[in-house]
Amino acid sequence: MYGAFYLVMIPLCIFMVLFDLLIREKVENLRMGMQLLGARDDAYWASWIISASLVSLFLCGEMVVIGHLLGFECFIMSPTWVLFGLLFATCEAFIGMACFLSIILYSRSQAFAANFAIIMSSLVICFCLSEPTLMRKVIFNLDTPFWVNFVVKFFYLNPCFIFGKMFSDVTNVTNSQFDARAMMWIKSEKR
Numbered sequence: 001m002y003g004a005f006y007l008v009m010i011p012l013c014i015f016m017v018l019f020d021l022l023i024r025e026k027v028e029n030l031r032m033g034m035q036l037l038g039a040r041d042d043a044y045w046a047s048w049i050i051s052a053s054l055v056s057l058f059l060c061g062e063m064v065v066i067g068h069l070l071g072f073e074c075f076i077m078s079p080t081w082v083l084f085g086l087l088f089a090t091c092e093a094f095i096g097m098a099c100f101l102s103i104i105l106y107s108r109s110q111a112f113a114a115n116f117a118i119i120m121s122s123l124v125i126c127f128c129l130s131e132p133t134l135m136r137k138v139i140f141n142l143d144t145p146f147w148v149n150f151v152v153k154f155f156y157l158n159p160c161f162i163f164g165k166m167f168s169d170v171t172n173v174t175n176s177q178f179d180a181r182a183m184m185w186i187k188s189e190k191r
Contacts, residue, residue: 007167008126008160010059010087012119015094018052022102023111049095056091060084078170086166093159122160 025031031044064084067075075083097118105111144152155161 011090019098060087090163
């Protein structure tokens with residue numbers, strides 16, 4: 001039931017480390033020193049994005065392999081490429097968010113506040129989205145008030161919200177099958 005809560009730890013860890021390193025370089029003016037020595041901006045950003053993407057590629061692959069080896073149901077019953085793609089896309093979204101925030105924030109205290117707010121909101125969102133009835137009541141309900149729809153649209157800016165919603169959708173589809181006689185979706189047995 002709370003699988004998305006644990007799976008989102010990899011993207012959040014990548015975000016925390018990358019954001020901290022980018023802010024540290026910015027506060028200590030290391031990038032300006034590199035520019036004085038001839039480093040170009042595109043090479044600077046490309047090196048950070050490529051290295052963070054390689055780390056996320058390795059960690060997401062490791063998560064999927066370990067999930068299969070330990071026999072967790074969501075890894076066994078879901079297509080491997082779907083779970084890997086979902087994890088990797090979430091990591092890439094957090095990498096983009098870390099790069100963007102490192103550009104607009106100027107002090108270490110601003111960065112710590114933003115880092116803490118994003119991590120805590122992501123964990124709360126993922127924890128709330130792990131409850132399947134809440135997902136159906138809030139997101140798929142057509143009779144919700146305007147302010148609820150506004151908050152849900154605002155949550156789409158957080159990659160963790162999108163990950164939790166997509167993880168819930170994937171596991172609901174892969175862990176059920178359509179019964180033509182009963183004309184409804186029923187929970188599948190282990191393959």
